[in-house]
Amino acid sequence: MTTKLTRLTTEMVPALDSLLTMKIQHDVPDETLQSAMAYSVMAGGKRLRPLLLLATVQTFLPGQIPQSLQAAAAIELVHTYSLIHDDLPAMDNDDLRRGKPTNHVKFGEAQAILAGDGLLTLAFQWLSDCQLAAEVKVALVHELALGAGPAKMVAGQSEDIAGEARQLTLPQLQALHEKKTGALIKASILMGADIAGVQDYRRAALTKYAVNLGLAFQIRDDILDVTSTAEELGKPVHQDEAAHKNTYPGLLGLAGAKDSFNKAIAATRLALDPLVASTDITLFEDFADYLEK
Numbered sequence: 011m012t013t014k015l016t017r018l019t020t021e022m023v024p025a026l027d028s029l030l031t032m033k034i035q036h037d038v039p040d041e042t043l044q045s046a047m048a049y050s051v052m053a054g055g056k057r058l059r060p061l062l063l064l065a066t067v068q069t070f071l072p073g074q075i076p077q078s079l080q081a082a083a084a085i086e087l088v089h090t091y092s093l094i095h096d097d098l099p100a101m102d103n104d105d106l107r108r109g110k111p112t113n114h115v116k117f118g119e120a121q122a123i124l125a126g127d128g129l130l131t132l133a134f135q136w137l138s139d140c141q142l143a144a145e146v147k148v149a150l151v152h153e154l155a156l157g158a159g160p161a162k163m164v165a166g167q168s169e170d171i172a173g174e175a176r177q178l179t180l181p182q183l184q185a186l187h188e189k190k191t192g193a194l195i196k197a198s199i200l201m202g203a204d205i206a207g208v209q210d211y212r213r214a215a216l217t218k219y220a221v222n223l224g225l226a227f228q229i230r231d232d233i234l235d236v237t238s239t240a241e242e243l244g245k246p247v248h249q250d251e252a253a254h255k256n257t258y259p260g261l262l263g264l265a266g267a268k269d270s271f272n273k274a275i276a277a278t279r280l281a282l283d284p285l286v287a288s289t290d291i292t293l294f295e296d297f298a299d300y301l302e303k
Contacts, residue, residue, distance in 0.1 A: 015065070015296030022064050022079075023057050029083050037132060046117045046125035047132075051090045053108040059085045059198040065293040066202025066216065078205050080140040081150055084133040085198050088158050091129035092194070094122055096167065130158075142205065149204040157197025166190025170255065178256040184225065186256070191231075192224025211284060218281035219294060226274035226301050232257040233267050275302060 030051055038044040060082035067078045097104040097112040098119060105115050114122035137150050156162060166189030173186065199220040203213050236259050258267035278298050282291045 013296045013299070014292045015061075015300065018065060018068060018293065019057075019061060022061065022075075022082075025079060026057055026060055026083055026086065027052065029079055030086065033080075033083070033136065034132075037135070038128065042117075042121065043124060043128055046113060046121050047128050049116060050094050050107070050113045050125065051086065051129070053110050055086070055090070055108060057086060059089050059194060062195065062198040062220075062297065063202040063205075065297070066199050066208075067206050069289060069291070069293055070203070070206035070208050070212075074142075074205055077141045078202070080136050081142070081201060081205065084136040084140075084150075085154065085194070085201070087129040087133040087136070088154060089194060091126040091133075092158070092163060092167075094126040094129070098122060101167070101171070146204055150201050153197050153201050153204060157193040162189045162193035162197075166193065173256045174254045178261070180261060183256050183258070183261060187225065187228040188221060191228040192221055195224040195227065196220035212289070215281055215284040219278055222274050222278040222281055223297060223301075226271055226278055226298070229258045229267055229271040229274055230301055232259055233264065233271065235259075236264060 031048065034044060034048050034051065038047055063082045063085060064075060064078060067074050093107060094113045096102050097107055098114055104112055106112060110116075112122075113125055116122075117125065133154065134151060137147060137154065140147060140150075142150070158164070166186055169186045170190055173182075178186065196217065199216050200213070203216055208216065235257070258270055261267075262270060275298055279295065282294055285291050285294075
């Protein structure tokens with residue numbers, strides 16, 4: 011059966027990809043830098059984070075979808091920058107991403123760093139000149155900068171590196187991943203809420219939903235690193251254990267990690283309860299269903 015999320019993906023991902031291609035070509039005049047930036051952006055990601063923004067707008071103010079595409083694309087730029095930098099030799103030292111050589115393998119380490127720098131800053135250029143009201147653009151810039159910045163995503167990466175030297179407790183691991191993985195997922199949903207002018211009580215429910223969805227996403231990723239092949243994931247597997255990283259299977263065992271995933275998914279669904287009476291929550295439920303597959 012076709013889900014609402016499948017329909018949204020079928021409609022929006024080609025539009026996002028077209029916009030990303032066109033605007034990177036237009037806004038990055040240096041051919042080498044443009045090639046390096048476009049290489050990772052167009053490497054075949056699922057566009058989960060921009061789709062979360064668009065799903066939120068579709069749920070609460072669908073008439074704003076066309077004006078929201080550039081903001082959604084900006085999120086993908088930030089996500090891709092983070093992957094390029096995470097893959098660097100100084101970080102995770104990965105040579106495969108989305109089934110292709112990582113950016114530094116393809117273009118060299120220096121150019122990969124610059125590609126990430128370019129994507130991060132270009133994202134805020136796109137937010138500043140998107141077709142939305144000035145006060146909405148300010149809110150979007152703030153939300154994305156907070157989620158991706160030194161209090162959240164960057165802090166999570168720093169804590170992840172520091173954690174390689176010691177065993178974290180479960181609360182410490184959850185707090186780390188709320189920053190490293192969950193913060194950008196939450197920012198994506200709240201940016202959609204900013205565009206749609208969502209009321210405070212709905213925003214509170216969406217925030218709780220986003221936090222638990224981000225946790226479920228990370229636990230699932232940790233499990234797949236143990237149970238999948240590189241061909242299935244499009245990136246190296248069993249890397250976390252080799253790098254002495256703190257993971258849910260490493261801390262809880264595979265069965266314990268699966269139990270934690272199920273609890274996080276249940277909490278994700280429960281967070282939507284305040285919205286049921288007044289809102290069609292199908293798209294949000296579809297994201298939870300997607301993680302359970």
